[in-house]
Structures are given as C-alpha cells and as structure tokens.
Amino acid sequence: MKILNLLSAAVLLIATTSCNKNKIVPTKEAVKSESATISLIEGFESGTKSAYAAADVVLGTGTWNINDALIGNSASDAKVGTQSARVRNSGKLTMKFDKATGAGNVTVQHARYGSDASGTWQLWYSANSGSTYLQAGAAISTTSTTLQTASFTVNVAGNVRLEIRKTDGGTNRINFDEISVEDYTGNNPAPSLSSISPTSANAGAATLTLTVNGTNFINGTAIKWNTTTLTTTFVSATQLTASVSSTLLASAGTASVTAFTPTPGGGVTSAATFTINAVSTAKRFLFDATKSETAGNADWVIDEDNSTPQRIPTPAQSGVTSSTAETFWTGAISSWGIALAKQGHTVETLPTSGFISYGNSSNAQDLSNYDVFVIDEPNTVFTSAQKTAILQFVQNGGGLCMVSDHNISDRNNDGWDSPAIWNDLFTNNTMQSNPFGMAVNLTNISGTTTNVTSLSNPITNGSQGTVSQIQFNNGATLTLNTTANANVKGLIWRSGYAQSTTQVMSASSTFGSGRVFMLADSSPTDDGTGAPGNTLYNGWTAFNHSKLLLNASLWLAKLQ
Numbered sequence: 214m215k216i217l218n219l220l221s222a223a224v225l226l227i228a229t230t231s232c233n234k235n236k237i238v239p240t241k242e243a244v245k246s247e248s249a250t251i252s253l254i255e256g257f258e259s260g261t262k263s264a265y266a267a268a269d270v271v272l273g274t275g276t277w278n279i280n281d282a283l284i285g286n287s288a289s290d291a292k293v294g295t296q297s298a299r300v301r302n303s304g305k306l307t308m309k310f311d312k313a314t315g316a317g318n319v320t321v322q323h324a325r326y327g328s329d330a331s332g333t334w335q336l337w338y339s340a341n342s343g344s345t346y347l348q349a350g351a352a353i354s355t356t357s358t359t360l361q362t363a364s365f366t367v368n369v370a371g372n373v374r375l376e377i378r379k380t381d382g383g384t385n386r387i388n389f390d391e392i393s394v395e396d397y398t399g400n401n402p403a404p405s406l407s408s409i410s411p412t413s414a415n416a417g418a419a420t421l422t423l424t425v426n427g428t429n430f431i432n433g434t435a436i437k438w439n440t441t442t443l444t445t446t447f448v449s450a451t452q453l454t455a456s457v458s459s460t461l462l463a464s465a466g467t468a469s470v471t472a473f474t475p476t477p478g479g480g481v482t483s484a485a486t487f488t489i490n491a492v493s494t495a496k497r498f499l500f501d502a503t504k505s506e507t508a509g510n511a512d513w514v515i516d517e518d519n520s521t522p523q524r525i526p527t528p529a530q531s532g533v534t535s536s537t538a539e540t541f542w543t544g545a546i547s548s549w550g551i552a553l554a555k556q557g558h559t560v561e562t563l564p565t566s567g568f569i570s571y572g573n574s575s576n577a578q579d580l581s582n583y584d585v586f587v588i589d590e591p592n593t594v595f596t597s598a599q600k601t602a603i604l605q606f607v608q609n610g611g612g613l614c615m616v617s618d619h620n621i622s623d624r625n626n627d628g629w630d631s632p633a634i635w636n637d638l639f640t641n642n643t644m645q646s647n648p649f650g651m652a653v654n655l656t657n658i659s660g661t662t663t664n665v666t667s668l669s670n671p672i673t674n675g676s677q678g679t680v681s682q683i684q685f686n687n688g689a690t691l692t693l694n695t696t697a698n699a700n701v702k703g704l705i706w707r708s709g710y711a712q713s714t715t716q717v718m719s720a721s722s723t724f725g726s727g728r729v730f731m732l733a734d735s736s737p738t739d740d741g742t743g744a745p746g747n748t749l750y751n752g753w754t755a756f757n758h759s760k761l762l763l764n765a766s767l768w769l770a771k772l773q
Contacts, residue, residue: 253312253394257296260284265301275310281379282306289327290388291360297390299326300334300379306389311342311372315397319367321377322360323353326386331356334387336365337376340432340447346376347449355387362391369450370397371432400478402429406485409470413488416465425453425472427482434474438487442473465491496584496770498553498560500546503567504591504634509624512743513589513616513735515550515560516542520744522562524578530554539740539753546589548740548753552763558770569595571602571609585612585769590622590735594629600642608644608725612769615731616738619657619687632689635731649722649729650698654690661685661756662708662718671773672721672730673704675764680705680757683718686750688734691717698722705761719761721768730765738762 253274260272267280281304286296298306316338325331332355337346350365367373377389406427414421423443425436432447436455443455453472461468469484502522506513516526526542533541535555539548550560563569563578571580580586580602595603607613615635623630629637632653639647661684665673673680683705693701693714701722703712710716719732732738737758741751753759767773 252396253392255392256294256390257284257292257298258294260296265304269309275308278305278307278309280305280307285326285388291324291326291358291390292388293322293360293390297388299386299388300377301384301386302379303382304379306377306392307343308374308376309343311374312394313372315370316367316373316375317395317397317399319349319365319375319395320391320393321353321363321365321389322391323355323363324360324388325355325358326388327358329385329387330383332379332381332383332385332387334377334379334381336363337378338367338369339374339376340369340371342372343374345448352380360388360390368397368399369432370401373397373432401431401433401474401476402478403480404429404431404434404472404474404482406470406472406482409485409487411487412485413490414462415490415492416463417492418459418462418489420459421457421462423455423457423470423487425455425470425485426451427453427472429474430472431474434472434479437471437473437481438468462489465489493557494772495557495559496772497582498550498558498585498587498766498770499563499578499580499583500550500560501563501569501586501588501591503563503565503569504588504593504595505625505627506589506591507744508592510747510749511590511592511624511735512545512747512749513738514544514562515547516544516562517744518543522564524561524564524567526550526560526562530560540742543742543744545740545743545747545749546738546753547742548759549587549738549762549766552759553766569599569602571605580606580611581609583611584771585614585766587614587616587766589614589616589738590618590631591634592623592625592629592631593627594634595638597643600638601644603638604642604644604648604724607648607727607729610726612727612771613729614765614769615729616735617653617689617731617733618735619689620655621657622687631735645724647694647697648724649731650694650696650701651717651720651722651731652692652694653731653733654692656690657687658690658707659686659688660708662705664706664708664710664712666702666704666712670702670704670721671768672761672764675760675773676767677763678757678760680761680764682756683737683758683761684752684756685718685734686736686752688718688736690715691720691731691733693717693720698724721765728769728771730769732762732765 255274260270262284282300285299336349339346353363408426410424435445436443445455468487472482514522533554570576617631703717705719707716736752740753
C-alpha cells in the first residue's frame, strides 16, 4: 500500500474525478496530513497478468494473488479505463496485504465477460492476516454485460484484507473492477457475551482452547480470565477463541470470563463463570484372594475373618486414621492395605467366592471397576478366561502388581507354584506372547542388594521415598526381553551384577495404556502378622520395602 505525498495526493484527487483507477485515495483529512486515514481503490490498471494460472501480482494498492484469473484488456472485458480482472471457474482475487484502517463500506463493480453466461460470486474478508476468512453479505449474481456496483457493509476495525471468490464453478467468466474500501470510522461496538465452551475443567487439566460466543466482536476484542488478558483469536463478529494455560487450571475454583473491546466505544461484557472442578486422587485397589494366597504357611491378604478373606475389610475402612496400626486388620499384607487407606484410597479383597473378569457388568468386582489389581504369590493357575481378563484390564489402562516367590514354592501341592503360574500367563494366553517383556526364572535366591537403578524413576524415587536397599529371603529373579516389549525396565538387580536384562529382582513395564510392576519375592510384602498358626516375618518395615511397594502402587494407579 502506497501513501501519496501531499502534492501527488492533490493531483490525484483532481485526476480521479473522471476515473478512479488503481489508487489509494486520501480523504479530505489526508490532504491536511499524510498520517490521516485513507481509502483503498483497486482498478487493475498497473498490473500485468495474461494467463489464468495462480500468481502474485503487484497492483497499484499492493500485492494480490490472482488465481484462475487474469488481467484483461480486450474489447470483451467490461472495465473502467483500460483493464479489469477476469475470473473463471472457481477463481479468486485475494489481497496479500493488510489494510490497517479497517473496512467500512466496500463496493465492487462486476459484469459478465463478453457473451458468457451469468455467474455468482461472494466477498470475503479476513481480520487475521489471511488465516481465516468470513463472508461479507450475501452472494451476488452477475447477469449484465455492463458493470454493476455491489455494495457490502463490512464494518471491521483494524487490519483487514479482502478476497473475491467466484462460486458458480463454471467456465463462464466475470469481470471485476473498481474495488473500493472505505475506512472504518465508527466507534467500536459494545460487545456482548452469550456463552462459553467449555464451561468447566478438572483441576490439573492440560492447556485448553476456550471459545467465547456473543455479538459485536471485532479484531482487537480480547478475552479476559479474571484480570488476565488471554491471547485471543478473532474468529468472527460472534466468536472468539483463546488458549487457557494449564497454570490457570491448576487449582479448583471458579474464573470470571469476559470479553473486552478497547475504545473508542467498546467496553466489557457481562461475565460467564468457568468452573475448575476439584479432582479426587482416590484410587481403587483390589487384592486377589482367589488363587490360594493363604495356602500353606502364606497369608497374602489385607484382611480375613476367622481365616477367611472377605470383600470389605473389617473394621470399616472409614475408621482408618493417620495413627491406625496395621493390626486394625488381620492379614500378612494388612500393612499394605492400611497404608493405602491412610492416603484415602479404597481397598478391597477379591474373595474365594469371587471371580476374575473384565467387562462383565454382572460381576460387582469386575476389574473394570478398579484402578489397580494386586496378586501376591498366586498358587493356583489362571484359567484362559482369567488370563484374557487380566491382560485386557491392563491393556485398557489398569495397573497390575505381580508378586512371585522362589522356585518349588507350591504351597497347596497342586503342581503349580507362582513362578510357573506367572510364566504361564506370559506365554500361554490368547492375546500376546510375553506381553510385558519379562519372565520369572526358576531360581531360589536370598540376599541384600543396593543395586538399584540410577535412572530417574518414580518407583525407586517417588513420593513415598527413595529406594536404596532391599532384601530377598528365598525369592526368584527375572529376565527381561526388550524385543517383546521395549518399555520393560529393570529397577533392582542382585548385588554384584550388571544392570542388564538378567539377575533382575524387580521390574516395570507397560502394555496398551496400562502399567505393570513385578517383585520376584513375597517376603518384602510380609508384615509379620496374620491368621493364627502361620509363621510370618516382618519384611514390610525392613530396608526400603514399604517405600518400594507404595511407590509402585501409586505409579500403577497413575498418581506418579
């Protein structure tokens, strides 16, 4: 866009009394000052384009993209002066520059080319430098071979650019000439707000896009979040969008959303309320008791009454406080259950009368109702349906905590011990061979180790503390297979061994959108108390066992 000096402006005003072509014409105020607002008139007199292929062309007002169109000067071209634009098919005439003083009234002269048939077209405008366009007024039908004037009221302040679109799609051609744009001179309209979307989000949500609907928005209207002005995108006179950062959504509460248009005129809309919902971090943990976890001298349950595990621990979990002792419940892993209950999580037992399923609405304890499934040293092999349910649970986002024991630890004398049972799940299922990328070695080891991964990991260095040492008392080891699952990670290794894929004592992995954790010995889970007649040893409070198992529990629940 070229701003003429005072002398040329005065000459131009005289010259344009007979023919306004290809110019940016100063208003009366512009004669007094070069910085005054101006109007734009494009008459296609200075440009040259003889082919229809799309190209940028420098015209008198600036650069235009002329697509499926040319600048015609034949006797058949309807025109003022010697040239006009000729558009065919679905061609376009597009400003590649912004007119900084807005657009009030816009007029366009148009006519059929030669003896071509009638056609239709539309005027569109952009207030965001061509990122998006909005239609101005209604579609226009061109029926005459003599130039007619179509008028549009745009009334957009700030930067604006125009685009003419031929819409009938036919090979008939339309001439366009004398595109005239008046400055927007009125006061900015007072905006109003009718609705926002979305109206709420959970605390801690990621950055989101907020849409504000209303009327009288202009390019320059901004969305305010309480007193914070958001980076706002002008979509149309009835819609704005803005990005709401995760920082603004971090805490529960409400925010006041308004739209503000600056002076002259303008103003602030009434407020809409955006609600940031408090999110409960309580998770649901299910401890299995269907796989003979209390057989022999074992007692791997969080609670039992008369040596029989029940679904709901007693006394009620609602009675657990920060000072509650683990003996509140009876079971060798009651410390584990009480520790989770103290953090507000819900714990249940899947009793011997229950069954493992996934997606079975008739089962009140279907795995889909829980976040984490804990199986501590199973002594009965999983059925094919149970294996499928467990894998589907993990694949669809659940957390699976697996605890094994040493080789030849068959406590119920059915021919299956926990290493063999876990390996059967990994290798003999209908979904995927070795889905977690780990196998339990048929070993029996004891010893203390400080050989913990040095990599940053929420299981070995999480909210419950740092794990620097653990002890096995007759446990197994794991071998990892990163080919089967690239996400499998060793966490702890036997003392004196390299941190590789063998001699692993604890590992984690993912499958689908879920997570798995495995510990190859049950003694760290034992709190030394349980049903009468069982000989138990306190491993829960030894070394860093409770930190490891609680960090793993929260990681499986996707809380860290």
